[in-house]
Amino acid sequence: MSSVVETKTPIAVNTAACIGGGVIGAGWVARLIENGLSVRVYDPMPDAAARMQPVLDNADRAYAKLTMAQRPKKGELVFCASIEAAVSSAQWIIESVPERLALKQSIYAEIEEHAAVDAIIVSSTSGIMPSDLQAQMQHPGRLIVAHPFNPVYLLPVVELVAGKLTDAGIIDTARTFYSSLGMKPIHxxxxxxxxxxxxxxxxxxxxxxxxxxxxxxTTEDLDDIVRFGFGLRYAQMGVFETYRIAGGEAGMRHFLEQFGPCLTWPWTKLMDVPEYNEELVELIAGQSDQQSGHRGIRELERIRDDNLVAIQQALKANNWGAGVILADYEKKLFDAGAAVANGGTGAESEIDYSQPIRTTERRIPPDWTDYNNHMNEARYLQCFGDATDAFMRMIGCDAEYMASGGSFFTAETHIRHLDEVRVNEPVYTLTQVLMGEGKKMQLFHGLHHGDGRLLATGEHMLIHVSLETRAACVPGAAVAQELARIVALQASLPLPEGVGRAVGQVRVQARVVEQTQNPTEDNS
Amino acid sequence: MSSVVETKTPIAVNTAACIGGGVIGAGWVARLIENGLSVRVYDPMPDAAARMQPVLDNADRAYAKLTMAQRPKKGELVFCASIEAAVSSAQWIIESVPERLALKQSIYAEIEEHAAVDAIIVSSTSGIMPSDLQAQMQHPGRLIVAHPFNPVYLLPVVELVAGKLTDAGIIDTARTFYSSLGMKPIHxxxxxxxxxxxxxxxxxxxxxxxxxxxxxxTTEDLDDIVRFGFGLRYAQMGVFETYRIAGGEAGMRHFLEQFGPCLTWPWTKLMDVPEYNEELVELIAGQSDQQSGHRGIRELERIRDDNLVAIQQALKANNWGAGVILADYEKKLFDAGAAVANGGTGAESEIDYSQPIRTTERRIPPDWTDYNNHMNEARYLQCFGDATDAFMRMIGCDAEYMASGGSFFTAETHIRHLDEVRVNEPVYTLTQVLMGEGKKMQLFHGLHHGDGRLLATGEHMLIHVSLETRAACVPGAAVAQELARIVALQASLPLPEGVGRAVGQVRVQARVVEQTQNPTEDNS
Structure with a gap:
């Protein structure tokens, strides 16, 4: 058997093939195209595309909420009529067909006939050993198992398992590839x-x-015991770290001493297996219908996805577990996104700084709305704060610069709320620099609906400070220079409507121009 | 055997006794005193109080983050020298001693000698059947098991189990009691x-x-497989609802058909039990040390608690699972807190509306801080928005009023950032009403540090709207009348510093008065 991949150098994957488009296959397709890869799918079912669509729709919806970073352009998805058509141009080939060894082996034979000799072949099997899967392959060194979990586009973990004939280095290659998709590969x-x-x-x-x-x-009470109890623990620490804490200062050893002897207690039915018969199916399915039957599967999927997003965001705020994976993923997107912030093609030089700059783009997340069913007022300032951050990165006041001890703090803000915006609606910000000299920077942001309507304006005075002394000081030379360059480029722009207003002036000055835009304006 | 509690009417619990102050007993004490109950503890260990303190400290820290609602005054905690002293005045008696039946039975005998005949006796046992626990009691009808999970002060679930002799109605009584503590009791x-x-x-x-x-x-990889994978699912849906989704449109029946036959596959070691010996202990404890030994138990506890708080808050935003329990708990606290918002004793009439009104109080949550390690600017507006909401509730513009179709929307905001504030620091808002007539309301909030320092001011113009047409309209008569009353009471207050300013004016006007307060102010 020859060894096709012996290097640890990550291969460049532009095109992936997915053989099998069930829940797991579709989940892989979704994760791949959301991350900008082209995917070629083969599934023999005539309605495969229709069956996959809800998974792709769910992923679109979830990714809009998962991160505020600008994501790569969604990858192209092509349905192919044969395995040959799917795999011939792919560098990464994912098999997610039913769990029958002979079926999988026959598919690998067909893949190997048509795929490049250095393409990696990966099985999504949840149970079959990779040594069995690769036993009849021509180039078995390139096969591994990468076992994901439903929903594949949202859960980070993927188990990587090598077979006896798998080449050295493939696990590392796979680790790099799956990490780039925002996943947490475990070997x-x-x-x-x-x-x-x-x-x-x-x-x-x-x-x-x-x-x-x-x-x-009952199924419902058992589920509640899980999700109101140890499920909350398992979302952030696993079996052993949780019990280590239970062991107190003496740690795991003490826990084992305390509970080890229980292992021989007759507390369990584990030694036996319940008979699988119609009676058992009736009991379980009936209770499950009573528990969850009032919600459709699509509705349950959306609830699940919203919760998975929210939990991962919460863990991100705590810099822990799945939140760290999300943060790393977002950082890469933000870094890449800074270059395309102006809607360009990735070349920073294409941003036209002589016009108001498109600093951010997002959809309104569900937890940004309040009891009035529109975006809460504090989130307007978050939009403006994020626009300020994006502009700061453009002039070189980025994470690296802050680590060296300088940043801009907001000293003063004026917001005009002109229109409402609701959950999932697209918005963007345009940023005009009013002033940038010495320690000061004055920005004027417009928050626009995706359709162009102006929703709010934010005028902000920022002061450059030393993060060590917390006192005002002038920015570093490179930042000052880039700021001055943009100020000069924008110097001939007209002052935007609303600059320099104070609260209450709106009553006498703003009515005339805002009457048609502002549903909350007083017409009396 | 006589029946001491036959009614389903909840009993009023002011004082609880906790017998045993280990991790579980201390966790109960923490949850009870954080909810305003007096607790009398008996533990024979001489250092019981010292051993409990870290748990109580953790709970203080977690509850400060768990909810922004005003919580009841912390209950009194008394360490008692005997079971008699602990239980004689208690309505609810919680036993959390080591898992030995004879020990527990002897303690129940002593409790029954001294406790009121209608006091409820509850065991925290994680394994012994309540019928065995109550077998030798004088009044066995009042015993149940209420099995909690570590950390008891944060995890909502508690398993309620009745014995053969337990009185009808006790489970309902217990359900009411534990729900009032923010828990999710499951019978x-x-x-x-x-x-x-x-x-x-x-x-x-x-x-x-x-x-x-x-x-x-390894222990570390296994933990990662849990917390980056199915642990995230279990934090929000349990075993059956998760698999119901995996079954697709055909639901649980389809899932069972697909996976039921696996039950007889030889995929598991469940039929056998690993021998508990020193070798196993070395292996597990050694790996656990390598995985988590660089963090102390106290540090792990705080990380765990922060994550449990953040996950429950995230689920609250989605109105799901443990988040619903937290929301219900908070609602009760907010309702109770509205009456004591002015730092009073609970009588609304004691609020002095002729002075700036203390509208909110909170500590800064960990996820409100940004890369500058201080509260993010958007959260200043959230503080002011919450203060506006609190003031609206005071004038009767509450959830019920909004359901009838009216609310105030913010049209314009001006914020001056005067000082920084960091995580966990206490803050409060003082609210002055500048104007309230027709469709308009103008508010001026001061955000103060707990030590009195002014951190920021917010000036806001609000417009009353119809939630149906989204157009401006006058408020209902009761709201208008209460607003007018407070405006009149505050009419003689001086205009606060900073009213009517526009961004940029700060450069010429604000420097003199703010120089000493504002670390970001330009002193050039």
Missing amino acids: VKREIEAFVADRLLEAIWRESLWLIKDGIT | VKREIEAFVADRLLEAIWRESLWLIKDGIT
Whole structure:
């Protein structure tokens, strides 16, 4: 058997192929195209495209909320009529077909006939060992298992498992690739059937079935016991770190001493397996209908996705767990996005600084709205603050600069609310620099609806400070110079409507011009 | 055996007793005193108070972040020298002593000697059946199991289990009581050893031990597979609802058909139990040290608590799961707090409306700070928006009023940032009404540090609107009347410093008065 990939150097993946478009395959397609990769799909079902669409729609919706960073242009998706058409131009080939070894082996044979010899072949299997999968391959060194979890486009974890014949270096290549998609790859060191996560899930599943079958509890109560209890722990720490804390100062050793002996107590039905029969199906499915049947699957999916997004955002604020993965992912997007902030093609030089600058773009997240069902007033200032941050990055006042000890602080803000905006609606900001000299910088942001309507204006006086002394000081030379350059370029722009206003002046000055735009304006 | 509590009417609990002050007992004490109950503790260990203190400190810290609502005055905590002293005046008696049946039974005997005959006795046992616990009691009808989860002061779930002799109605009484503490009580219908959650956790634990012992993975990788994967799912949906989604449109029945047959596959070590010996302890404890040993237990506890708070807040924004419990809990606190907003004793009439009104109080949550390590500018406007909301509730523009179709929208805002504020620092707002007539209301808020320093001012013009037409209209008579009353009471207050300013004026007008307060002010 020859070895096709022996280097640890990450390969450049522009085009991926997905063989199989079920829930898992579609989830992979979604994650790949949301990250800008072109994907070629083969699925023999005639309605494969229609069946995949809800997953792709869910992913669109979730990614709009997942990050405020500008994402790459969505990758192209092509449905192919054959495996040959799907794999021939792909560098990364993902197989997500039903869990039958012979089927998978026959598909690998067909893939190898048509794919480039250095294309990586990856199985999404949740149970079959990679050594079995690769046994009949021509170039088995390029096969690994990368086992994802539903919804694939949102859950970070992916288990990487090598077979006996897998080339050295492929796991590292895969780790780099999946990390670039915002995932958390974990290398399972020794291959076993069902790997790690599904072993744990199978244990919970068997015990759950017993608890329902024996009438101890219901599917709904069991779910509540999980999601109001240890599920909240498992979203941020796993089995061992959680118990380490329970062990107190003495740590895991103490925990084991305390609870180790329980292992032999007859507290469990684990030693037995409930019989799978129609009666069991009726019991479980019936209770599940009663618990969740009032909501459709699409609705449940959206609820699940919103929660997964919100939990990951919450963990990001705490710089922990899945939140760190999200933060790293966003940082890469922000870094890449700064170059295309002006809607350009990625070349910073294409931004036209002589006009108001397009500093941010986003959709309004669901938790930005208040009891009036529109964006809460504090989020207007967040939009303007983010626009200020984006402008600061443009003049070189970025994370690196701040680490060296300088930043701009806002001293004063004036906001005019001109129109409402609701959840999921697109908005962007245009930024005009009114002044930038010495320690001061005066910015004027317009928040616009995606359709161009002006929703609000923000006028801001910022002072450059030393982050060490917290006192005002002049910016570094490079920042000062770039700021001065943009001020000069914008010097001939007219002053925007609303500059220099004070609260209350709106009553006498603003009515005439804003009457038609502002639904909250007094017409008396 | 006589029945001491036969009614479903909730009993009024002012004083609780906690027997046993370990991690679980201390967690109960923390949850009870944070909710304003007096607690009398008995623990025979001489250093019990010192051992409990870190748990109480953690709870203080977590509750400051958990909710922005004003919480009741913390309950009194008394350490008692005997069970008699602890239980004689208590209506609710919580036993959290080591898991030995004979020990627990002897403690119930002593409790019954001294406690009121209608006091409820509750065991925190995680495994012993309530029928066994109550077998030798004089009044066994009043005993139930209420099994909580670590950390008790933050995790909502509590499993309620009745024994054969438990009186009808006690479960309902307990449900009401634990709900009032912000918890999610779940009644486990049939008693079994270890109840429901610990059966599931035991299943995961056994399989986890095998996976480490067999060298498939490490404690760290296993934890990562949980917290970057299914742990995120379990924080918001349980076992069955998650799989229902995986089943697609056909739901749980389809999922069972697909995966039911796996039950007989030899994919698991569940049928066997790893031997508990020194070698296993070394392996697990050693890996755990390597994984988490660089952090102390206190640090891990704080990280865990911050994450549990953040996840519950995130779910609150989505109106789901543990977030609904938190929202309900907060609503009760807000309702109660509206009456004491002015720092008074609960009687609304004691608010002195002739002075600037203390509208909100909070500590700065961790996710309100930005890369400059101080409160993000958008959160200043959130503080002012919340102060506006609080003032609106005071004049009767509350949820009920809004449901009838009226509200105030902000048309214009002016903020002066005068000083920084950091995470966990206490702040409050003082609100002065500058104008309230016709459709208009003009408010001026001061955001103050707990030590009195002025951090920022917010001047706001609001317009009353119809939520149906989104057009301006006059408020309802009651709201208009209450607003006019407060405007009249405040008419003789001097105009606050900073009223009527526009951005940029700060450069010439504000310097003299703000120089000493504003670290960002330009002194050139």
